[in-house]
Amino acid sequence: MSTTYVFKDAETEAGAMLRHLAGMYDPFSERRLADARVARDARALVIAVGASSVAATLAGLAPDGEVIATDIDPQHSAADPRIDLRQHNVVTDPLPGTFDLIHARLLLGHLPQRIEVLGKLADALNPGGVLLVEEFEGTWGTSVLASPDPDADRLYGAYHDAFASVLRASGNDPAWSRRVHGAMLDLGLEVDTEGHTGTWAGGTHGCLLPRATAGAIREKLVAAGMAEADLDAFRQLLLDPRLKVKGNLALSTLGRRR
Ligand SMILES: C[S@@+](CC[C@H](N)C(=O)[O-])C[C@H]1O[C@@H](n2cnc3c(N)ncnc32)[C@H](O)[C@@H]1O
Numbered sequence: 001m002s003t004t005y006v007f008k009d010a011e012t013e014a015g016a017m018l019r020h021l022a023g024m025y026d027p028f029s030e031r032r033l034a035d036a037r038v039a040r041d042a043r044a045l046v047i048a049v050g051a052s053s054v055a056a057t058l059a060g061l062a063p064d065g066e067v068i069a070t071d072i073d074p075q076h077s078a079a080d081p082r083i084d085l086r087q088h089n090v091v092t093d094p095l096p097g098t099f100d101l102i103h104a105r106l107l108l109g110h111l112p113q114r115i116e117v118l119g120k121l122a123d124a125l126n127p128g129g130v131l132l133v134e135e136f137e138g139t140w141g142t143s144v145l146a147s148p149d150p151d152a153d154r155l156y157g158a159y160h161d162a163f164a165s166v167l168r169a170s171g172n173d174p175a176w177s178r179r180v181h182g183a184m185l186d187l188g189l190e191v192d193t194e195g196h197t198g199t200w201a202g203g204t205h206g207c208l209l210p211r212a213t214a215g216a217i218r219e220k221l222v223a224a225g226m227a228e229a230d231l232d233a234f235r236q237l238l239l240d241p242r243l244k245v246k247g248n249l250a251l252s253t254l255g256r257r258r
Pocket residue numbers: 005018021022047048049050051052070071072073088089090091104105106107
C-alpha cells in the first residue's frame with residue numbers, strides 16, 4: 001500500500017479541486033469558527049490551508065492577533081497581508097508555537113499518522129484554546145435528487161466505489177471523521193461535533209469538485225474498476241444544471257482545552 005497524499009501528483013486539477021472544496025465548505029467552517037468564540041487578540045494557526053478562506057476569516061475575527069497559515073504546497077492560497085503564509089509539513093515539521101485556535105480541514109483523514117498529528121496539534125493549544133478538525137464522512141454516498149440521465153445513480157455509485165478504493169490504497173481512513181470526537185476526548189478536550197451537507201446543481205461547486213477529482217486521478221479510478229466510458233459520462237453529467245445532488249456530509253469537531 002502506498003501511503004502518499006492521494007492528490008500529490010494532481011498538479012493540473014489541484015487548484016480547481018481546492019477552489020471547489022473552499023466554495024463548498026468555507027461558509028460552514030465560518031459558522032464553526034463563530035462557535036469557537038475567537039478573541040480579538042487570538043493567535044491562530046491554519047494547517048493545510050489549500051485555497052480556503054479560513055485564514056482570512058480568522059484574520060477578521062482576531063484583528064489584534066496573529067494568523068499563520070501553512071500547507072505542504074501553499075501556492076493555491078491567496079496573498080493577504082494579515083496572514084503569515086508558510087510552507088510546512090505537519091507530519092515532520094515542528095509547529096510554530098502555541099495557539100488559541102488551530103484549524104485543520106480535510107487533511108488528517110489522508111495521513112496515516114493522523115492520531116500522532118492530532119496529539120501534536122492538541123499539545124500546541126493554549127489553555128482555553130480550540131482545535132477545529134473538519135472531515136468528510138467517508139461512507140456517506142451522494143444522493144441523486146434529480147437528473148436528466150436515468151443512469152446517474154449507477155454512475156455516482158461507480159465513482160464512489162472506485163474513489164473509496166483509491167483512497168484506502170493511499171492510507172486514507174474512511175471512518176476517521178467519526179473517530180475524531182473520541183480521539184479528542186482521549187486527549188482531554190471538551191468536544192462538540194456538528195454535521196453539514198448541501199444540495200448542489202450540476203456546474204456548481206458540489207458537482208465541479210468530483211468532476212475535477214475524477215479528472216485528476218482518472219488513471220487510478222480506472223485501475224480501481226471504473227469504466228472509462230462511465231468516467232466520461234459522469235464528468236459530463238456533472239456539468240448539467242438539471243442534475244441535483246445531496247453532497248458529501250462533513251463533520252466538524254471542535255475540541256477545547258480546559
Ligand atoms: C483536501 S486538501 C484540503 C485543503 C483545505 N484544508 C480545505 O479544506 O479547503 C488537503 C490539503 O492538505 C495539504 N497537505 C497534504 N499533506 C500535507 C502535510 N503533510 N502537511 C501539510 N499540508 C499537507 C495539501 O497540499 C492540500 O492543500
